[in-house]
Amino acid sequence: MTRAQKTDQAPEADGMQERVPSAVRSGIPRKTEDFGNGMPYRTLSSWCLAHYGEKLYKISLDAGFTCPNRDGTLGSRGCIFCSAGGSGDFAAGRDGIGSLPRRPGPGTQTDPERRPEAGSLRAQLDAGKALLSRKRTGSRFIAYFQAYTNTYGPVSRLERLFSEALSEPDIAGISIATRPDCLPEEVIGLFLRLKKSFPGKFIWVELGLQTIHEKTAAYIRRGYPLSRFDEAVRALRPADIPVVVHVILGLPGETREMMLQTVRYLNGCGIWGVKLQLLHVLEGTDLAADYRAGLFQTLSLEEYLSLLCDCIAALSPEIVIHRVTGDGPKRLLIAPLWSADKRNVLNLLHRRLKQNAIRQGQTAGLETP
Numbered sequence: 001m002t003r004a005q006k007t008d009q010a011p012e013a014d015g016m017q018e019r020v021p022s023a024v025r026s027g028i029p030r031k032t033e034d035f036g037n038g039m040p041y042r043t044l045s046s047w048c049l050a051h052y053g054e055k056l057y058k059i060s061l062d063a064g065f066t067c068p069n070r071d072g073t074l075g076s077r078g079c080i081f082c083s084a085g086g087s088g089d090f091a092a093g094r095d096g097i098g099s100l101p102r103r104p105g106p107g108t109q110t111d112p113e114r115r116p117e118a119g120s121l122r123a124q125l126d127a128g129k130a131l132l133s134r135k136r137t138g139s140r141f142i143a144y145f146q147a148y149t150n151t152y153g154p155v156s157r158l159e160r161l162f163s164e165a166l167s168e169p170d171i172a173g174i175s176i177a178t179r180p181d182c183l184p185e186e187v188i189g190l191f192l193r194l195k196k197s198f199p200g201k202f203i204w205v206e207l208g209l210q211t212i213h214e215k216t217a218a219y220i221r222r223g224y225p226l227s228r229f230d231e232a233v234r235a236l237r238p239a240d241i242p243v244v245v246h247v248i249l250g251l252p253g254e255t256r257e258m259m260l261q262t263v264r265y266l267n268g269c270g271i272w273g274v275k276l277q278l279l280h281v282l283e284g285t286d287l288a289a290d291y292r293a294g295l296f297q298t299l300s301l302e303e304y305l306s307l308l309c310d311c312i313a314a315l316s317p318e319i320v321i322h323r324v325t326g327d328g329p330k331r332l333l334i335a336p337l338w339s340a341d342k343r344n345v346l347n348l349l350h351r352r353l354k355q356n357a358i359r360q361g362q363t364a365g366l367e368t369p
């Protein structure tokens with residue numbers, strides 16, 4: 001997508017007008033040297049500080065869901081990069097803290113009706129709080145339903161799980177990772193009911209788009225077209241549910257320009273946040289087999305830093321950047337190994353942004369049609 005857009009006007013894309021939910025509009029001025037945190041981009045931390053007066057810490061949860069891309073509905077091997085943890089390898093339950101059993105790996109069918117053991121969500125929340133107590137400076141948390149597809153189940157079950165998390169006094173809100181094709185009307189209706197039942201709390205939805213390019217989407221076995229993503233974002237608007245989109249940088253076959261096209265496309269979708277994630281090759285995935293067969297290479301640190309700078313500059317300054325690296329589990333990481341030192345990546349990125357006077361939104365709208 002190369003449609004010219006202006007950063008200080010509501011951009012449009014494929015008939016979709018930007019509409020950031022009012023509940024998450026930032027009070028931070030747009031055209032400032034930084035975004036309220038000394039950083040040249042809008043971070044989740046700065047958003048939390050602006051809205052809650054403190055940093056909120058995420059507790060990753062595995063609520064026992066599976067995924068249509070694994071249970072045989074759409075496929076049985078999952079997205080090509082997805083590890084056995086279903087993007088939830090950091091969930092408290094995954095390290096034996098909670099009580100949920102580990103999920104089978106790629107190629108194994110799972111039971112979509114399987115339920116977590118009684119009390120396990122509470123155990124994971126408690127374990128997450130205990131883990132975070134050492135480093136947190138705030139007093140509240142985000143319950144992050146991370147592993148697999150967290151709206152893939154009966155609404156009654158979703159209601160029970162989400163209500164349980166929202167009922168906790170120190171949970172500021174919940175973030176629900178799911179697929180655009182797993183957001184039927186009943187689920188959006190549930191979100192509306194929960195918003196009424198828990199008026200002081202937020203509900204975010206995280207969608208794993210990864211790329212706007214259909215050829216890449218077919219390779220990674222995403223299992224839905226871009227139009228499905230657009231429909232889901234549109235469907236969530238009336239409920240005023242902020243949407244966070246996951247993008248993977250470095251997918252096989254994608255050029256730098258293709259990745260920037262994905263970022264620019266999001267500027268016009270009315271989403272609230274984005275997670276920019278480096279492609280990780282993890283043990284036990286089909287992506288690892290292609291990598292070992294020499295079918296593609298992962299990005300170097302230099303390539304990733306340079307690309308990230310361009311992506312941040314191209315991204316609308318209204319969008320909250322939740323992540324600029326990946327969080328792949330080190331015990332499964334095959335490549336790129338430099339990504340394991342997350343602190344180093346962040347330090348180098350911030351230094352480069354500063355040295356080159358790059359800030360979020362600087363080039364948004366400058367692309368030529």
Ligand code: SF4
Nearest residue numbers: 067069078079082148
């Ligand atoms: S949709 Fe998510 S959980 Fe399902 S296979 Fe893909 S990455 Fe894994």
